[in-house]
Amino acid sequence: MPEHDPEQELGPKFASAFQDRSATSELRGAGLAAVARKRVRRRRRALNGVAASVLVVVAVGGAWSVLGSGGTPTNSAGSAEVPTAAKDNRTQGIAPSYEADTACPTDHPIKGVEEAGAVPAGLDVSTPVTGLQACRYQVPGGEVLGHERFDAKVAQQVVDAIKVLPERNPALPVFKCAPEAARPTEAIALRFSTAAGIREIWVEYTGCTTPGFFTGSRTYGLFAAPLKLFMTGSVRPSGSTYLNALTGW
Structure with missing residues (x-):
């Protein structure tokens, strides 16, 4: 083994x-x-x-x-959608619309004027102006019969045309009438934009004793040169005793 x-x-x-x-x-x-x-x-x-x-x-x-x-x-710059906050920010600083900012006041002192030249916030004609709103009123009552808006250039032209006028236009007729007939039936408030706010000149061309431009501190006679600058559109009256006697407006 x-x-x-x-x-x-x-x-x-x-x-x-x-x-x-x-x-x-x-x-x-x-x-x-x-x-x-x-x-x-x-x-x-x-x-x-x-x-x-x-x-x-x-x-x-x-x-x-x-x-x-x-x-x-x-989202990149190519995105079509803009955030809501950005949309809201884009509207800042934009001027108000014409309808919201420039409607003639319905409750205006001119509707109850008892005497010529009673302008509570009259314009010193040496003050620079940046715009003009012309408001035509029924007197008394205060109904707005028409309104137009003008830029700074036209506004300054109106002031310049008024401030060189004498106190009275000798070419206009002189009337003798009852106190009721002496009061105007309509008038225009020229509302000028200035650095201190709205300042006005009132224009009377109806009645029989007080035609002219009134600043609250001074009276200027009714002449055609200033009238033809702002009496346009709905602000232009159909006529009156004094306007019918005045040519060139």
Whole structure:
């Protein structure tokens, strides 16, 4: 009988163990490789998705701004939508409309005037003016019969044409009439814009004793030169005793 040798018995066991370890290492390596490949594919898909999103945003004129870990879209200059706050800010500083800012006051002192020249906020004709609103009123009563608005150039022309006039126009007739007939039936309030606010000159051309321009401190005679500058449109009367006797207006 051959002699038992322990080393011969251990040899096959070592060989089998090494073989099993090698197989395990190969499987583990294959598994790690597969995991790595999966991770690479996921990263590629994520990158492709981001790239596609960027292309879509650029195509519509937008831009993405990433804050921290999350992305938040922000409108670029090419966006057609304007935030509400911006819309509100754009309206600041805009002048009021004509209807809201320049309507003739219905409750005007001229409607109850008892004497010529009673102008509570008269214009000093040496004051620069920046605009003019002419309001034609029924007197008494105060109904607005017409109104027109003029720019700074015309407003200053009206003032310049008035301030050189004498106190009376000698070419106009002189009437003797009863007190009831002496009162005007209509008049025009010239409302001038100045740095100190609205200042007025009243124009009377009806009745029989008080034609002219009144500033509250001075009287100027009724002449055609100033009248033809502002007696236009609805402010232009159909006529009166004094206007019928005055040419050129």
